[in-house]
Amino acid sequence: MPTTLHTSELPGLELLHRGKVRDVYVLPGNRLLMVASDRLSAFDVVLPDPIPGKGEMLCQISNFWFAKTAHLLPNHLTGEDVAAVLPDGVDPALYARRSVVTRRLKPLPVEAIARGYLIGSGWKDYQRSGSLCGIRLPAGLQQAARLPEPIFTPSTKAAVGDHDENVSFDAVVRAIGGDLAEQVRVATLQVYRFAASLAAERGIIIADTKLEFGLDEAGQLQVMDEMLTPDSSRFWPASEYREGISPPSYDKQFVRDYLETLDWNKSAPGPRIPAEVIEGTRQRYAEALKRLAGIELD
Template sequence: MPTTLLNSELPGLNLIHRGKVRDVFALSADELLIVATDRLSAFDVVLPDPIPGKGEMLTQISNFWFDKTAQVMPNHLTHKSVASVLPHGVDAALYARRSVISKRLKPVPVEAIARGYLIGSGWKDYQASGKLCGITLAAGLRQAEQLPEPIFTPSSKAAVGDHDENISFDSVVATIGAELAEQVRTATLALYRYAAAFALERGIIIADTKFEFGTDVDGKLYVMDEMLTPDSSRFWPAEQYQIGISPPSYDKQFVRDYLETLGWNKQAPGPKLPTPVITGTAAKYAEALQRLAQIQLD
């Protein structure tokens, strides 16, 4: 059965970051232990209720994609045993499927977003300006329409509780330099194209997704953190896709849609979720994992 973990507690290990979903512990100068909890964020606010098994599903789908795309882009995984680094007395089963030991990299301070379809904030931007994150698009495009080519639309990396802001490619260059900016853009689009084609064969459209990258001491670029999960991507069932509407989704749009009915101001603290929303969200994550990776967590 899936386990439930809201906050990881690992006495003796150095917690260096508690994010919206992941808790990161330093193991050495070269390695980290990354734990995906069952926390859920929406509109950049961490909600009070966990989604049971979510962290396990996120980790399993990320690991699936890291393995699938290793020939496209190197990643942060070391494939070392998590059980070997857990403190004495900790329930290893609680952490086994939600944790990885990774290379300790220097994060690139940019959210690397690839968009293949006109939806979400991109659709709103296009309606208002005819542009998507500053990139001029053809006139007459409709909601959820596939773009002629995937585009790179970076954003800033906000702290927990703050909101990411769309930025231009020139801003990325100014932040990290032209060479690294071009590497990030190229890798983002290559990973998206590969994954989108693979997923479509399994009946899932990846409308857009977000990657995070880091560099090692030699400046080599790696994809890291999570990859092509329902938290970082917009997944649509291909058989229900229609242009002109916001298609049903496997991601946390299910939760966002519920929250939009509450009149909540989208500031912390977030509202509690009713049981049907919690179980429905877990079921959507599980279905995406099954359809994409043929993995079922019993």
């Protein structure tokens, strides 16, 4: 059965970072233990109610994609057994399916986003300016329209409680240098095209996805954190897709759509989430995991 974990507690391990979803601990040998909690963030605010089993589902679908894309670029996974690095007295069952041991990389200060469809903040930017991250798009596109080709639309990497902001490719060049920025753009679009093709065979449209990258000690680019999850991507059932609406989805857009009905300024603290929205979100994450990776955790 899936477990529920809002906040990890691992006595004896140094907590390096508690993010919106993941808790990261320091391990010897330049390694990290990354724990995916059941916390849910929306509009860059961590909501008070967890989604039971969400962290397990995120971790399992990330591991699926890390394996599927290993031929495209390296990733941060070491493949080591999580139970072997847990402190004495900690129940391994609570952490086994939601945690990974990783190499400790130097993270790049950019959210690498690939978009194949016009939705979310990209749709709002297009309505205002006809452009997205400095890329001029054709006139007359509707919400959820398929773009002529996938585009790289980076954003800033906000701290917990702050909002990411779409930026131009030139801003990425200024932040990390031209050669590295181009590597990130090429890798992001390559991963997106590969994943979108695989997902299409399983009846799912990947509208967009966000990747994070880091450098190892040799300066090699690696993908890290999570990969093509319902937290970092928009998954639409192909059978229900149409332009002009926010399509039904297997991701946290279900929660975003609920939050948009509230009188909330999208700043912390976040509002409580009704039980039916929590369960509906859990079901959508589970469906994505089942359809994409063939994995059921119930």
